[in-house]
Amino acid sequence: MPVTLIFDAQSRLYANAAAEEDPVEGEDVDGQVETGEVTEVDDSSSVDGLKPSPDVDVTVFFTKPAGNGFELPVGKEVHFLVGVQNKGSKDIVVDSMDASFRYSADFSFYLQNFTAVPYNRLVRPKQEVTLSYQFFVADFYTPRQYGLNVNLYYRDAEKQYLSPVFNETISIVELDEGLDTETFFLFIVLAALAALGLVGAYQLLGNFGKKHIVSSSSSKPRVEVGTSAHDDVDYDWLPQETIKQLNKSPNAAKPNSPRQRRTTNKKE
Numbered sequence: 001m002p003v004t005l006i007f008d009a010q011s012r013l014y015a016n017a018a019a020e021e022d023p024v025e026g027e028d029v030d031g032q033v034e035t036g037e038v039t040e041v042d043d044s045s046s047v048d049g050l051k052p053s054p055d056v057d058v059t060v061f062f063t064k065p066a067g068n069g070f071e072l073p074v075g076k077e078v079h080f081l082v083g084v085q086n087k088g089s090k091d092i093v094v095d096s097m098d099a100s101f102r103y104s105a106d107f108s109f110y111l112q113n114f115t116a117v118p119y120n121r122l123v124r125p126k127q128e129v130t131l132s133y134q135f136f137v138a139d140f141y142t143p144r145q146y147g148l149n150v151n152l153y154y155r156d157a158e159k160q161y162l163s164p165v166f167n168e169t170i171s172i173v174e175l176d177e178g179l180d181t182e183t184f185f186l187f188i189v190l191a192a193l194a195a196l197g198l199v200g201a202y203q204l205l206g207n208f209g210k211k212h213i214v215s216s217s218s219s220k221p222r223v224e225v226g227t228s229a230h231d232d233v234d235y236d237w238l239p240q241e242t243i244k245q246l247n248k249s250p251n252a253a254k255p256n257s258p259r260q261r262r263t264t265n266k267k268e
Contacts, residue, residue, distance in 0.1 A: 050153075050162035055088025058152055058163045064134075069148070069166065073175045075139045082152065082165050084121075085128040094121040095153045097133055097165065102147030104169050111146065112138075123154075141172050 052058075062069040064079035072078055086092050098116035103109035114135040123129050133150070150165040238246075 050160055052163040053088070053092070053154070053156070053159075053161040055086065055090070056092060056154065056161065056163060057083075057085040057087060058165050059083040059085075060150070060165050069170060070168065071171050071173050072137050072148075074137050074141050074143065074172050076175070077134055077136050079132065079134045080150075080166075082131045082133065082150075083128055084123055084131065084152065084154070086123040086125055088156075089125050090156045090158075091125065092123050092154050092156050092161075094119045094123060094129065094131065095155060097131060097150065097152045099133065099135055099148065099150045099166075101141075102149055104145045104147045107147045107149065107167070137172060143172055143174050145169050145171050 060069070060080055060082050062078070062080040064077060065071070065073060069078075069080065082097065084094055096116050096118045099114040101111040103111060117133055119131055121129050121131070131152075146169070147167075148170045149167050152163045152165050154161050154163070
């Protein structure tokens, strides 16, 4: 919401300034003669009337991504180091440093302000300190040119100063990254899950096939074979009279059980 409010306020100011009458070429504007030539002005060096100290030198070195900072990847963090050298004879105190994205055609038009980092570092004469700063390039930025402004605030015993650490037009780009480690392990996990799924399906189909074979064999009707009248039975133990009687009546039941045999013997 703060970024949106800043964006809206700056757009209104920019529209009002554009609506004003343009000065006539050659007319004196604030003590200067308009020549018609376009000159890039560093607005950040005069924020709230603050100027850089002639006794302080600042240098910037981008560590992530490595380079000069003119190409920043979208959706990534940006890290850089700032060297502050005190060439004067007075102690200085580095208060803070901030950064912001600006409209590339007009550096007074803010797009996003990043966090101001406090340092409170004392730098004695002829000494130098190194400060670190980082910010994140949000995913909603489209790949094109923007203005990047980095300001360093410091003071001595008498005055407050501001030095523009970086105030250039940069390009936000999309990285064409290859197969990173996270994606590689994701593919390995997916391949392992697919292999487990195939093994489970193979075992399930094997168990289903075995059950189908068993059920098919068990569904066949079973035929019970009983004893027939022509079975080979040993009748030698019977008396001859009984055997003759059985031969005379072939339709009579043969005594197959011991009870029937005892009954037959008693009759005889």
